[in-house]
Amino acid sequence: EPEVTQTPSHQVTQMGQEVILRCVPISNHLYFYWYRQILGQKVEFLVSFYNNEISEKSEIFDDQFSVERPDGSNFTLKIRSTKLEDSAMYFCASRPVTGLYGYTFGSGTRLTVV
Amino acid sequence: AQSVTQLDSHVSVSEGTPVLLRCNYSSSYSPSLFWYVQHPNKGLQLLLKYTSAATLVKGINGFEAEFKKSETSFHLTKPSAHMSDAAEYFCVVSASGGYQKVTFGTGTKLQVIP
Numbered sequence: 164e165p166e167v168t169q170t171p172s173h174q175v176t177q178m179g180q181e182v183i184l185r186c187v188p189i190s191n192h193l194y195f196y197w198y199r200q201i202l203g204q205k206v207e208f209l210v211s212f213y214n215n216e217i218s219e220k221s222e223i224f225d226d227q228f229s230v231e232r233p234d235g236s237n238f239t240l241k242i243r244s245t246k247l248e249d250s251a252m253y254f255c256a257s258r259p260v261t262g263l264y265g266y267t268f269g270s271g272t273r274l275t276v277v
Numbered sequence: 278a279q280s281v282t283q284l285d286s287h288v289s290v291s292e293g294t295p296v297l298l299r300c301n302y303s304s305s306y307s308p309s310l311f312w313y314v315q316h317p318n319k320g321l322q323l324l325l326k327y328t329s330a331a332t333l334v335k336g337i338n339g340f341e342a343e344f345k346k347s348e349t350s351f352h353l354t355k356p357s358a359h360m361s362d363a364a365e366y367f368c369v370v371s372a373s374g375g376y377q378k379v380t381f382g383t384g385t386k387l388q389v390i391p
Binding site for chain 1: 309311313318319320321323326367371377378379380381382383384
């Protein structure tokens with residue numbers, strides 16, 4: 164079964180540094196998403212992306228965050244200047260144009276800001 | 278608007294006994310519903326999904342869930358718990374239309390007692 168691939172699986176970064184989390188969605192999917200889960204808390208929506216632009220974003224997704232689809236296969240989440248509270252598991256997801264049947268999450272990137 | 282309520286934050290069962298994890302949803306549109314499992318320090322694994330086909334959905338590892346529109350419920354069940362089922366389980370809802378972000382419940386931690 165096709166998978167959403169996220170790299171790296173773990174990343175440790177110093178506070179104030181920029182970090183880029185990478186995702187390779189399923190090849191025929193056109194909607195892309197980022198979610199995050201702070202340790203011990205629920206999974207929260209960050210942003211959705213369609214047709215090379217952000218279609219919806221949450222309050223969490225402030226100016227420190229950005230997303231990009233730099234080529235035909237990757238979907239990235241950038242955090243410009245990381246804070247301690249950005250430490251979380253970040254999940255990428257993608258789905259086809261129609262229907263939710265193919266909504267698929269990646270296995271996540273655990274980001275630790277020290 | 279959509280929301281999901283997982284009625285129990287913790288459930289404890291003995292190995293070999295049935296599992297019931299409860300989920301109620303609210304959605305303005307016809308919902309799609311999912312159950313995901315997360316083992317400690319791991320990513321999200323899809324157990325099963327309901328997308329307006331059969332109301333009784335069978336998933337992996339012997340789990341199943343029944344969509345009951347009249348009760349707005351999507352409870353997860355398994356006839357006989359195994360030690361490897363100990364994990365956190367998330368009920369997830371998404372409404373049709375729009376960019377279809379999904380909304381997670383707060384999760385239920387399942388403990389299996391030998």
